[in-house]
Amino acid sequence: MAKLLVMKDISKSFYGVKALKNVNFDLESGEVHILLGENGAGKSTLIKILSGAYRADSGNIELEGKHIDISRLGPRMAEEIGIATIYQSFHLIPHLTVAENLMLPRFVRDGGMFIHWKAVFQDAKNALDALDFDIDPHAKVKDLSVSKKQMLEIAIALSKNAKILIMDEPTAALSQKEIEILFSTIARIKERGIGIIYISHKIEEIKRIGDRVTVLRDGSAIATVNPKTTSAEELISIMIGKTISSHNRRVVTSAGKTLFEVKGLQNQNFSKPINFEIYEHEILGIAGLVGSGKTELAQAIFGIDRLDSGKISLEGNKIVITSPRSAVMRGIGYLPEDRDACGLCLNMGVKENMSLANLAQLHSLTYSHVHETQSVQSMVDDIAVKTPELSQQVKYLSGGNKQKVILGKWLLANCRLLILDEPTIGIDVGARSEIYELIRNFAGDPGHSVLFISSDIDEILEISNRLLVMSQWQIVAELDPDKSSKNEIMQYSLGTRTRISHD
Amino acid sequence: MTKNNQSSSAGKTGIMRFFGRAMKNQAFSMFIILIAMWIVLAFMSPYFFTVSNIFEITLQTAVVAIIAAGETFITLTGGLDLSVGSTFACSAVLGGLVFQATQNLFLSLATTLLSGLVFGLINGLLITGLKVPPFIATLGMMGIARGFALIFSRGIPIFGLPPTYMWIGQGKLFNLIPIPTVIMVLVFIVAYLLLNYTRFGRFIFAIGSNTEAARLSGIPVAKVTIGIYAICGLLCGIASTIEAGRLGTIQPAGGNGYELLAIGAVVIGGTSTFGGEGSIIATLIGAIIVTTIRNGLNIIGVNAFWQQVVNGMIIIGAVATDQMRRHK
Numbered sequence: 010m011a012k013l014l015v016m017k018d019i020s021k022s023f024y025g026v027k028a029l030k031n032v033n034f035d036l037e038s039g040e041v042h043i044l045l046g047e048n049g050a051g052k053s054t055l056i057k058i059l060s061g062a063y064r065a066d067s068g069n070i071e072l073e074g075k076h077i078d079i080s081r082l083g084p085r086m087a088e089e090i091g092i093a094t095i096y097q098s099f100h101l102i103p104h105l106t107v108a109e110n111l112m113l114p115r116f117v118r119d120g121g122m123f124i125h126w127k128a129v130f131q132d133a134k135n136a137l138d139a140l141d142f143d144i145d146p147h148a149k150v151k152d153l154s155v156s157k158k159q160m161l162e163i164a165i166a167l168s169k170n171a172k173i174l175i176m177d178e179p180t181a182a183l184s185q186k187e188i189e190i191l192f193s194t195i196a197r198i199k200e201r202g203i204g205i206i207y208i209s210h211k212i213e214e215i216k217r218i219g220d221r222v223t224v225l226r227d228g229s230a231i232a233t234v235n236p237k238t239t240s241a242e243e244l245i246s247i248m249i250g251k252t253i254s255s256h257n258r259r260v261v262t263s264a265g266k267t268l269f270e271v272k273g274l275q276n277q278n279f280s281k282p283i284n285f286e287i288y289e290h291e292i293l294g295i296a297g298l299v300g301s302g303k304t305e306l307a308q309a310i311f312g313i314d315r316l317d318s319g320k321i322s323l324e325g326n327k328i329v330i331t332s333p334r335s336a337v338m339r340g341i342g343y344l345p346e347d348r349d350a351c352g353l354c355l356n357m358g359v360k361e362n363m364s365l366a367n368l369a370q371l372h373s374l375t376y377s378h379v380h381e382t383q384s385v386q387s388m389v390d391d392i393a394v395k396t397p398e399l400s401q402q403v404k405y406l407s408g409g410n411k412q413k414v415i416l417g418k419w420l421l422a423n424c425r426l427l428i429l430d431e432p433t434i435g436i437d438v439g440a441r442s443e444i445y446e447l448i449r450n451f452a453g454d455p456g457h458s459v460l461f462i463s464s465d466i467d468e469i470l471e472i473s474n475r476l477l478v479m480s481q482w483q484i485v486a487e488l489d490p491d492k493s494s495k496n497e498i499m500q501y502s503l504g505t506r507t508r509i510s511h512d
Numbered sequence: 513m514t515k516n517n518q519s520s521s522a523g524k525t526g527i528m529r530f531f532g533r534a535m536k537n538q539a540f541s542m543f544i545i546l547i548a549m550w551i552v553l554a555f556m557s558p559y560f561f562t563v564s565n566i567f568e569i570t571l572q573t574a575v576v577a578i579i580a581a582g583e584t585f586i587t588l589t590g591g592l593d594l595s596v597g598s599t600f601a602c603s604a605v606l607g608g609l610v611f612q613a614t615q616n617l618f619l620s621l622a623t624t625l626l627s628g629l630v631f632g633l634i635n636g637l638l639i640t641g642l643k644v645p646p647f648i649a650t651l652g653m654m655g656i657a658r659g660f661a662l663i664f665s666r667g668i669p670i671f672g673l674p675p676t677y678m679w680i681g682q683g684k685l686f687n688l689i690p691i692p693t694v695i696m697v698l699v700f701i702v703a704y705l706l707l708n709y710t711r712f713g714r715f716i717f718a719i720g721s722n723t724e725a726a727r728l729s730g731i732p733v734a735k736v737t738i739g740i741y742a743i744c745g746l747l748c749g750i751a752s753t754i755e756a757g758r759l760g761t762i763q764p765a766g767g768n769g770y771e772l773l774a775i776g777a778v779v780i781g782g783t784s785t786f787g788g789e790g791s792i793i794a795t796l797i798g799a800i801i802v803t804t805i806r807n808g809l810n811i812i813g814v815n816a817f818w819q820q821v822v823n824g825m826i827i828i829g830a831v832a833t834d835q836m837r838r839h840k
């Protein structure tokens with residue numbers, strides 16, 4: 010029998026920059042085929058060609074043995090021939106109900122021109138039940154959790170008879186529990202003979218759900234291996250073309266003076282006043298599930314959400330933060346979780362984005378363009394942003410490189426406290442350790458410290474000097490990462506263990 | 513020999529690349545269109561390509577161009593100002609009344625500029641403070657300022673402006689360059705420097721590109737927004753003194769439809785109505801095109817009513833082609 014999908018000699022360049030060079034890729038039905046590669050390796054480009062968002066310059070595509078005309082492969086044709094992409098939510102209409110989103114173009118009519126709403130909801134319910142998806146058809150999409158939205162996307166794709174599901178970093182915004190749900194969903198749709206193309210930077214996850222993994226490096230497919238029998242180290246070394254030394258553990262710095270202190274912070278979000286302090290040179294981790302209040306804590310400190318009460322002090326002096334601007338002017342930087350919506354000016358250049366926070370802190374009318382270019386260039390080199398030129402519009406960068414641009418923006422600003430909310434989402438394994446290094450270096454400078462928020466417990470354990478666990482909109486534990494374990498943090502996050510180690 | 517060959521072929525590809533990029537640039541294609549229009553007009557009227565006529569065109573462009581400069585700042589942030597024509601009329605009327613009362617030209621001009629600035633400030637405060645969308649805030653202001661222009665002047669044009677006032681609209685530098693042209697060039701130089709060399713300019717682009725990201729980067733979004741509306745109001749005031757000087761009177765009904773011309777100039781120049789992308793030089797070219805079309809239609813003998821129709825169509829056409837270019 011013919012393979013579900015064969016892509017042959019696919020090439021694509023953007024304004025002379027080669028993003029894909031003669032890539033071969035195939036997919037069997039009922040298989041999860043992973044794409045692995047560094048930021049900017051061409052993974053998203055390859056699947057966008059398949060989903061019709063980009064047109065390949067050359068190459069061949071066969072679906073179930075049938076030749077597909079790549080010059081005509083656009084989004085509509087991709088949908089018709091059964092190729093569906095699961096986006097992280099952009100596709101859904103937030104103000105409509107689950108049922109409306111699911112049934113959208115094919116509403117049951119009431120004989121005449123009116124929609125037969127009862128039938129619409131019933132059909133939606135049947136479709137969701139058949140998949141064993143626990144989603145209320147009457148719920149508004151905007152009220153769904155990220156993982157429910159994702160399941161809905163999958164349900165929509167399957168209702169259109171998709172044969173191939175494409176998932177580009179689907180777990181980036183999911184909590185551990187939601188990831189488990191996604192994996193069991195994937196297992197179930199595999200049984201239906203659907204082929205899945207899955208992009209991820211998380212090696213653990215790749216080993217768990219992948220049947221095959223194809224590694225892309227600089228636009229070429231360099232190997233296809235079995236992730237179950239290939240070690241993590243091996244996968245990484247194929248991916249970046251060299252072995253990386255295992256992460257050096259954090260440098261234990263003796264606790265310096267208190268740099269930043271939060272006392273009795275309260276607003277409508279928190280179930281209990283928030284108290285904590287950060288010492289100079291410290292990387293304070295905040296662990297917790299998605300929806301435990303971590304992001305809201307960052308937003309309260311940074312002046313995005315209003316405070317009802319609470320005292321914030323920097324180096325012993327009380328400060329009042331009323332807006333993000335007042336936070337930035339006092340040397341507090343915030344890397345938001347949602348990079349496209351809150352972090353980047355997508356149609357501005359790499360340079361303009363990276364210097365923005367720094368410019369905001371100045372007081373003069375003008376600024377030195379030469380200095381701007383130089384400092385951005387050296388930051389681009391330091392964190393290895395893959396971009397053809399500094400003036401490249403950020404919207405054309407790969408996902409991981411976009412994230413690096415925002416990080417670079419805050420590293421370039423004169424900040425004393427950096428609040429980083431999920432800073433390594435979408436960043437490849439190699440670059441990740443370099444970014445940890447940069448964050449550690451930042452914290453090492455006099456008068457600096459970092460508040461590091463992440464739902465990835467391994468990451469928190471690796472980078473922080475001390476960590477707080479949040480659960481149910483409050484801080485539930487303060488732990489020493491050297492004496493703690495993933496298990497313990499998990500238990501605090503889930504609320505199955507309670508103790509507050511300090512008062 | 514070989515060396516020569518190499519350098520010339522390198523030069524050729526350089527030129528090709530330059531044209532490749534330039535054709536993607538709306539300002540450049542509009543410049544070509546402008547030249548084409550001039551050539552056609554030159555055939556229709558032998559006087560068209562004389563030095564004095566070129567200056568005449570820049571003179572007629574000045575008023576629209578100066579307002580369009582202010583409109584460019586606003587459009588770059590993703591906003592819109594519909595009140596420019598009314599602000600233009602009302603600030604001139606106020607200045608004229610002050611002159612009638614005091615016979616002091618300086619005070620009169622200061623009043624005009626200041627009241628333009630204040631109208632803009634109010635727009636900015638409504639938009640940032642009360643969160644009224646720019647379309648609604650400036651639409652309201654369009655009615656209010658026009659109403660006040662008519663109320664204060666009792667609907668009667670103001671005459672009796674002094675020769676120095678006329679000089680602003682009719683004078684010539686070195687007996688050659690019209691003063692309005694000089695003012696226009698100065699305004700565009702300052703606007704260009706402001707947009708491209710100051711933090712303020714960078715903030716304008718950032719706000720237009722993604723307001724939320726700009727705010728979270730510590731940019732004082734409200735202050736910048738108020739600032740650009742105030743600047744736009746000020747420029748309306750400046751433009752109105754030029755027109756008053758040219759006509760020798762202040763018309764309370766003046767500036768009617770100038771929002772159409774100004775926005776037309778901005779979008780013909782290719783500034784995105786979604787904000788974040790565009791250039792002030794392109795707006796200047798856009799303003800010259802708008803003026804040239806108006807003149808051209810006059811030469812061919814098309815009446816003023818039809819000119820409005822053409823202007824409206826040009827705005828829609830310009831934005832539509834720009835959209836197609838973007839979505840290709």
Ligand SMILES: Nc1ncnc2c1ncn2[C@@H]1O[C@H](COP(=O)(O)OP(=O)(O)OP(=O)(O)O)[C@@H](O)[C@H]1O
Nearest residue numbers: 023028048049050051052053054405406407408409
């Ligand atoms: N529309 C575009 N215009 C110009 N360059 C592009 C465009 N899309 C992608 N690129 C470039 O192509 C290369 C591959 O990008 P792609 O998004 O496929 O990377 P990726 O492997 O998905 O990386 P990441 O892990 O960071 O998401 C990058 O260098 C990127 O800058």
Ligand SMILES: [Mg+2]
Nearest residue numbers: 052053407408
């Ligand atoms: Mg990608």
